[in-house]
Amino acid sequence: MTALDAFWMPYTANRQFKAAPRLVAGAQGVRYRTPEGREILDGISGLWCVGAGHGHPRIAEAMKRQIDRLDFSSSFQVGHAGAFELAERIAAVAPPGLDRVFLVNSGSEGVDTALKLALAYWRARGEGQRHLFIGRERGFHGVGFGGISVGGMLNNRRAFGTTLLRTDHLAATWRPEQAFVRGQPSEGAGMADELERLVALHDASHIAAVIVEPVAGSTGVLVPPVGYLQRLREICTRHGLLLIFDEVITGFGRLGGMFAAEVFGVVPDMIVFAKTVTNGAAPLGGVIVRRELHDTLMHGPPHLAELMHGYTCSGHPLACAAALAMLDVLRDEALPARVRSLAPYFENAVHALADAPGVVSVRNIGLAAGIELQADAAGAGRRGTRAQAACFERGVLTRAPGDTLILAPPFVSTPSDIDAMVAAMRRAIEDSATEPTA
Numbered sequence: 001m002t003a004l005d006a007f008w009m010p011y012t013a014n015r016q017f018k019a020a021p022r023l024v025a026g027a028q029g030v031r032y033r034t035p036e037g038r039e040i041l042d043g044i045s046g047l048w049c050v051g052a053g054h055g056h057p058r059i060a061e062a063m064k065r066q067i068d069r070l071d072f073s074s075s076f077q078v079g080h081a082g083a084f085e086l087a088e089r090i091a092a093v094a095p096p097g098l099d100r101v102f103l104v105n106s107g108s109e110g111v112d113t114a115l116k117l118a119l120a121y122w123r124a125r126g127e128g129q130r131h132l133f134i135g136r137e138r139g140f141h142g143v144g145f146g147g148i149s150v151g152g153m154l155n156n157r158r159a160f161g162t163t164l165l166r167t168d169h170l171a172a173t174w175r176p177e178q179a180f181v182r183g184q185p186s187e188g189a190g191m192a193d194e195l196e197r198l199v200a201l202h203d204a205s206h207i208a209a210v211i212v213e214p215v216a217g218s219t220g221v222l223v224p225p226v227g228y229l230q231r232l233r234e235i236c237t238r239h240g241l242l243l244i245f246d247e248v249i250t251g252f253g254r255l256g257g258m259f260a261a262e263v264f265g266v267v268p269d270m271i272v273f274a275k276t277v278t279n280g281a282a283p284l285g286g287v288i289v290r291r292e293l294h295d296t297l298m299h300g301p302p303h304l305a306e307l308m309h310g311y312t313c314s315g316h317p318l319a320c321a322a323a324l325a326m327l328d329v330l331r332d333e334a335l336p337a338r339v340r341s342l343a344p345y346f347e348n349a350v351h352a353l354a355d356a357p358g359v360v361s362v363r364n365i366g367l368a369a370g371i372e373l374q375a376d377a378a379g380a381g382r383r384g385t386r387a388q389a390a391c392f393e394r395g396v397l398t399r400a401p402g403d404t405l406i407l408a409p410p411f412v413s414t415p416s417d418i419d420a421m422v423a424a425m426r427r428a429i430e431d432s433a434t435e436p437t438a
């Protein structure tokens, strides 16, 4: 057996994991295979990224062809066709007006890039005093210093004792009366008006941007009430604030459209994406930017880089090849439409868990659901950890932020895959119902 000591696992209870490892050795379609040959249903699309299913042959072929042709080229002062083509293709499916694309390697880098672009934009316009960012409680924007500053998850900051940006936060869109609402809550658009209060408090002239996930994913699938995002957009427009949608989870199909912006009919000034853009086959992320922002930053002496920012692997040829193939797959297999047609079945299946022991809320949209469990008397997060481990034992991979189990299956799942995932989850919820005495 492989030694497990040296790899410091991210976002993992290392000591507990290494005492009882959960290893996978292969994957195909919606299933992982363990080294012992047991099948595990992928109830979280890898980590919200494998929409087209594991081992998609078109993506694998594209990457194999690419590695033989051009394994690496940076995008600093030299270019290769894949990065340009990918940016054009992403711009073509993005909301109208957003057609300039900065490529990075992850969602965290995408968020930090978007925040830097906002700061640079205002400085270029002579409004450098605008450097306050408004995030939202229970928002997750990755783990860069910018991302944890605008993020609304204390646990991501507590150990580090500092944030580097000036921020304030809107309240999360979650309310107890939404506990078993299907899809978007009809009440609560007015929660967006809190932004007016923050503008009055800080003054618009100090605010660089507002950043939200259209649907908060990592904190347990918090679905915005009908009209909430429209209201945020209106307030941002009224006060001249930039609006950034972090679509690292929602981008490229999860909600049944290419972007949440399209699904909700709200156009932000920037969209951050990652994850599903390559079907998880290679690390890639980016920021899609409104043309005017980009053009404002195309300034300075022509021989100098307009933006002193970028990464060695920005526009990596292998990642671009994977993303181009994924865009073909999304189009040719009509994956967003498939999500739309599977979503009602999925909704019924996850809401049937409402009567499982200790389920206190079920929330869903597209192919994303959060099944929240009653926390143990001993403290938050224990039940969730226990239930997540039990899910793996019962044959479904999930994640449990706090005490909420996430179900976010690949877009290519069938109704019977969904049934199998939900049945395994029900058994795991039952298994984990009793609080350990020790």
Ligand SMILES: Cc1ncc(COP(=O)(O)O)c(C=O)c1O
Pocket: 105, 106, 107, 108, 109, 111, 140, 141, 142, 143, 213, 217, 218, 246, 247, 248, 249, 274, 275, 285
């Ligand atoms: C909304 C959101 N933003 C940013 C990130 C960070 O992405 P990455 O882990 O690729 O840095 C995530 C990751 O789950 C995310 O859900």
